[in-house]
Amino acid sequence: MTTTESKTPDLTTAPPRLPGALRLGLDRTVIELKTFFRERDAVIFIFAYPVIMLGIFATVFGDQTIDFGTGTELDFAAYFLPGMVATGLLLTSFQNLAISISAERDDGSLKRLRGTPMPPAAYFLGKVGSVLVTSLVQMILLFAVARFVFDIAMPGADGWTTFAWVFLLGTASGAVCGVAFSSLPRSGRSSSAVVTPVVLVLQFISGVFFTFPSLPDWMQQVAALFPLKWMAQGMRAAFLPDAAKAAEPAGTWELPMVAAVLAAYLVVGLVLGVKTFRWRRRYDG
Amino acid sequence: MTSTAIRVAGLHKRYGEKQAVAGLDLEVRTGEIFSVLGPNGAGKTTTVEILEGFRKRDSGEVQVLGTDPQRGDRHWRARLGIVLQSSEDRPELTVREQVHHAAKFYPRPRDPDEVIAVVGLEEKAATRSRQLSGGQRRRLDVALGVIGSPELLFLDEPTTGFDPEARRSFWELIRSLRDSGTTILLTTHYLDEAEALADRCAVVSSGRVVALDTPKNLGGRATRVARVRWLEDGVPHEVESESPTAYVTELAARFDGEIPGLQVLRPTLEDVYLSLIGSKDER
Numbered sequence: 277m278t279t280t281e282s283k284t285p286d287l288t289t290a291p292p293r294l295p296g297a298l299r300l301g302l303d304r305t306v307i308e309l310k311t312f313f314r315e316r317d318a319v320i321f322i323f324a325y326p327v328i329m330l331g332i333f334a335t336v337f338g339d340q341t342i343d344f345g346t347g348t349e350l351d352f353a354a355y356f357l358p359g360m361v362a363t364g365l366l367l368t369s370f371q372n373l374a375i376s377i378s379a380e381r382d383d384g385s386l387k388r389l390r391g392t393p394m395p396p397a398a399y400f401l402g403k404v405g406s407v408l409v410t411s412l413v414q415m416i417l418l419f420a421v422a423r424f425v426f427d428i429a430m431p432g433a434d435g436w437t438t439f440a441w442v443f444l445l446g447t448a449s450g451a452v453c454g455v456a457f458s459s460l461p462r463s464g465r466s467s468s469a470v471v472t473p474v475v476l477v478l479q480f481i482s483g484v485f486f487t488f489p490s491l492p493d494w495m496q497q498v499a500a501l502f503p504l505k506w507m508a509q510g511m512r513a514a515f516l517p518d519a520a521k522a523a524e525p526a527g528t529w530e531l532p533m534v535a536a537v538l539a540a541y542l543v544v545g546l547v548l549g550v551k552t553f554r555w556r557r558r559y560d561g
Numbered sequence: 562m563t564s565t566a567i568r569v570a571g572l573h574k575r576y577g578e579k580q581a582v583a584g585l586d587l588e589v590r591t592g593e594i595f596s597v598l599g600p601n602g603a604g605k606t607t608t609v610e611i612l613e614g615f616r617k618r619d620s621g622e623v624q625v626l627g628t629d630p631q632r633g634d635r636h637w638r639a640r641l642g643i644v645l646q647s648s649e650d651r652p653e654l655t656v657r658e659q660v661h662h663a664a665k666f667y668p669r670p671r672d673p674d675e676v677i678a679v680v681g682l683e684e685k686a687a688t689r690s691r692q693l694s695g696g697q698r699r700r701l702d703v704a705l706g707v708i709g710s711p712e713l714l715f716l717d718e719p720t721t722g723f724d725p726e727a728r729r730s731f732w733e734l735i736r737s738l739r740d741s742g743t744t745i746l747l748t749t750h751y752l753d754e755a756e757a758l759a760d761r762c763a764v765v766s767s768g769r770v771v772a773l774d775t776p777k778n779l780g781g782r783a784t785r786v787a788r789v790r791w792l793e794d795g796v797p798h799e800v801e802s803e804s805p806t807a808y809v810t811e812l813a814a815r816f817d818g819e820i821p822g823l824q825v826l827r828p829t830l831e832d833v834y835l836s837l838i839g840s841k842d843e844r
Binding site for chain 2: 291292293294295299300303307310311314315380383384385387388390391392393394395556
């Protein structure tokens, strides 16, 4: 301490090395995961939700089957699984980030971080990392319950490939849309009241709880404007036997369209997220 | 190192109709505790947030550690410590987790466990912030503010909600930081806090500095007339005097010894402060 004054000029010409964004992104991921799994609300209504819903639906409709009119019959539980996969991804990416970032903005966490030398990229890397880990663990749990409790068949290699890209694209677009949407709630306290109904309505109109073709035409058309319908469709392509595509509105899985819609949401969400992101509350001036 | 940590000249900031800061000038020397006093809405928080780089100014010159805060990069931020006014964030993380995590942002952090000990939270290190008392949370805020060994520390209303004992030990902590070379900008409502801690203080009213001096001399406090009070035949007397010592000597001679009920009163910091902010219109 006593000799620093004579050394000071060196320090200003050669500033100390700052920790890198990537390493800090990892640290942020760990902190985000700890925070997420310590909040009971988040664990039940975001992480465990698809597993709970699968359990309820598979139990209630356990003895029913769906006939695709092509001689292929499918257990309702098996038909229901892809919808729960898509829902789980939407929750862990979109709902999770929209609520948590909105709350962090309101309680001053974001402002505090902005006052440190942490690079903003590290914050977003931490969010991405935690969403990825959370949704992967969620999927593993969901598949384990589906396979071992409800005896639902898992897809083959082709199915897993489809799952992989729909998972990545769906989670990424859900996450960036969640970041953008987080600016909408007026306060942290209102954030889950604003976000949850949006997600719930999407679940109903996107054919997550019912077979999609059984929804009215106009509802199918509205749902087609939002990503959940396409994520569910992509997941059905991954998990259901090929013959099941006869029941889709187009009679095929429309995978290129699934990719296009999710990619469009990724781009739009990214642009909106970057434009609207604030480190401080709206009324902070 | 420059001898000036913060230099502000002609700072202006307007929100819609309201001129929050109206030509504010300020100079904080390296190594001092500088206190900013003023009523709510005087422009204190706006000014401090401009210095911290959170807000943009409309006009004026601002240099914080030789850098314009609007152009402050990560290297500049690494030299600052910021303790914001309110904190309810990160309720699910423990004291230790938060301090260790924050240390990773800085190129030359202090030892996290040492910092936890310095703010007196050793016993609470494994406690989540949700379970901390208001005073303990403030201590955690300070720990997070000093973890990067800042050259300049901003403290905004640090002891709101403290009990008297907690405040005293908090003041000791702030003094020890100053003694180890940290410059501190303290915003506070409490005049006794400014008096106890500050080397110099500025009174801000209507977005301007209306007085700037040591707490002892603020507003001509030391040279203002004193009031001498005593009892004579059971009746209270009071005289204003510019030379109270001479007056008391005179009295002592008259009473031939002890003067009953003797008091010599100088204006308190509060008297001076109230007259300063009262003399300027609130808006």
